[in-house]
Amino acid sequence: MITRLKGCPVNRALPVVRLRVPTDEDAIAWHRVFAHPDVMEFHGGRAAELSVYEELTARQRRHDAERGFCLWTLLDEQDRVLGFTGAQPWERPWGPTGEIEIGWRLGREHWGQGYVTAAARLTLERVRAAGVPDVVAMVDAGNARSIAVTRRLGMRFAEEFTGPDAGRTAHCYRLGL
DSSP, X not given: OBOOOTTSOTTOBOOOOEEXXXXXXXXXXXXXXXXXXXXXXXXTSSOOOHHHHHHHHHHHHHHHHHHSOOEEEEEOTTXXXXXXXXXXXXXXXXXXXTSEEEEEEEOGGGTTSSHHHHHHHHHHHHHHHTTOOEEEEEEETTOHHHHHHHHHTTOEEEEEEEOSSTTOXXXXXXXXX
């Protein structure tokens, strides 16, 4: 399938990606891949401790076992860890609480190559197969790259929330599956 991406050549195909349930070793890879300040700009502004990723990967394994979906480790054709993409319930007390949110995070050196769009499309296929009727994506209002991904996925702006983190504005995008 040939997909046109803004800023990419007209006939550029999306890259081949693979998703897997995160392993213990992926916590170390995520910690390394997400250490760049640009990656963390909309996620607290600084790199998280390794223990955060150890807990996160363990929780994602539980989500996959219980629900059939999670935040999967995103791999390229050479099986390099590029980041993650997937879905999980939005469990914060603000925003679309209880709804299934899709999300992604990618290492800085892999931006602009179509990896997130390719992986997010796989995520949508998997959550649809798991019986999820619709999804949301919560995106910081200033995160133009992620907003562009929501548009490429066919998601539509639904509402705006003010998060508790320094009053930042988040946009909620929706898509029926």
